[in-house]
Amino acid sequence: MESNMDLDFTFKRILTRDVFSPEALRSYVPAMDALARDHMARDWKPNSVVKVLPLSKKYTFELACRLFLSEVDPRRVKKLSEPFAEVTKGILSVPVDLPGTAYRRAIRAGEEVREELMRMVEERKKETNGGEGKAPDFLSKILMVRDGDGEFLNEKEICNRIVGMLVASYDTTSSAITGVMNHLAQLPHIYNEVFKEHMAIAQSKGPGELLTWDDIEKMNYSWNVVRESLRLTPPAVGSFREATTDFTYAGFSIPKGWKTFWTVYSTHKNPDCFPELERFDPSRFEGSGPAPYTFVPFGGGPRMCPGKEYARLEVLVMMHNVVTRFKLEKTIPDEKIVYHATPTPVHGLPLLLHPHRK
Numbered sequence: 001m002e003s004n005m006d007l008d009f010t011f012k013r014i015l016t017r018d019v020f021s022p023e024a025l026r027s028y029v030p031a032m033d034a035l036a037r038d039h040m041a042r043d044w045k046p047n048s049v050v051k052v053l054p055l056s057k058k059y060t061f062e063l064a065c066r067l068f069l070s071e072v073d074p075r076r077v078k079k080l081s082e083p084f085a086e087v088t089k090g091i092l093s094v095p096v097d098l099p100g101t102a103y104r105r106a107i108r109a110g111e112e113v114r115e116e117l118m119r120m121v122e123e124r125k126k127e128t129n130g131g132e133g134k135a136p137d138f139l140s141k142i143l144m145v146r147d148g149d150g151e152f153l154n155e156k157e158i159c160n161r162i163v164g165m166l167v168a169s170y171d172t173t174s175s176a177i178t179g180v181m182n183h184l185a186q187l188p189h190i191y192n193e194v195f196k197e198h199m200a201i202a203q204s205k206g207p208g209e210l211l212t213w214d215d216i217e218k219m220n221y222s223w224n225v226v227r228e229s230l231r232l233t234p235p236a237v238g239s240f241r242e243a244t245t246d247f248t249y250a251g252f253s254i255p256k257g258w259k260t261f262w263t264v265y266s267t268h269k270n271p272d273c274f275p276e277l278e279r280f281d282p283s284r285f286e287g288s289g290p291a292p293y294t295f296v297p298f299g300g301g302p303r304m305c306p307g308k309e310y311a312r313l314e315v316l317v318m319m320h321n322v323v324t325r326f327k328l329e330k331t332i333p334d335e336k337i338v339y340h341a342t343p344t345p346v347h348g349l350p351l352l353l354h355p356h357r358k
Helices: 004-019 022-043 052-069 074-090 102-128 138-143 155-168 171-186 188-203 220-232 264-268 308-323
Strands: 049-051 238-242 247-249 252-254 259-263 326-330 337-339 343-345 350-355
Touching: 004 138, 022 052, 022 308, 049 052, 052 074, 052 138, 052 155, 052 171, 052 308, 052 343, 074 102, 074 155, 102 138, 102 155, 138 155, 171 188, 171 220, 171 308, 171 326, 171 343, 188 220, 188 308, 220 308, 259 264, 308 326
Parallel strands: none
Antiparallel strands: 049 350, 238 259, 247 252, 326 350, 337 343
């Protein structure tokens, strides 16, 4: 039987070679833009107050279902998204399995998610009949993975991999979008520069023409704004790693094999790396930008998040659709941010949408 390490390597190869390959990422941009426009029409009404965080989660989850599972039926997406939200709430909860706890709700919700995913897997297997089928998406790719004995993965292992993909593309990216919108609403001078950049792109397009990869490449200032937002409000708190050798850090001896936890916050708030560290300054990322391993919202080194470019596209596309339509006003100027798995505005970041004059 193929080891978990071998399966992890195969899984990562699928991500880098297929799901997040340059060709795949290019093809995602118009699909992201089309879905963002649908969401604008449905949920972002002019002169209304919207809660950015739940709407961002709705967008990122629906997009992941569409691109990774080729699932576009809103009823099936909702059947997955509602229990999935409970799962993410319970991921970092105290593991006490008692009625009424977040952990118990997450367990039950996880069973619902698994049941629905099992149905999707079975349906795709019937459609493909051992082949890759019409949709070369993540689900099709992972159905073709074999273990060391030449056997296809069982349904439980496939579902676990899908859940991992959905988690990775859901909470952190929606948190990143929310952080960007928060800074754009708070900082008019930053918003104005972003608006100019995106309007120039919008005016170069024909009526109804979707965004392309080339358009994304023109969003240089906007990407610097996103990165500065990620520096100040990183969606991920950090990660555990295992020491591969004995070493000494800050006077402490760390033996080989010990687990360590590196934090994004302490790295991003190092005054030696970022002068005036609390000031929002996109120019930090001009030219060569910060020194290596000082800006690490996606991690660093060989274990850097393979979905970094996917997240970049997703945030920039949503940014484009919002700023070309609306000026943003915070209805709760001093809204607090609490930290669960990701930074979370306690009221969901309600914004008043002021449509641009034509």
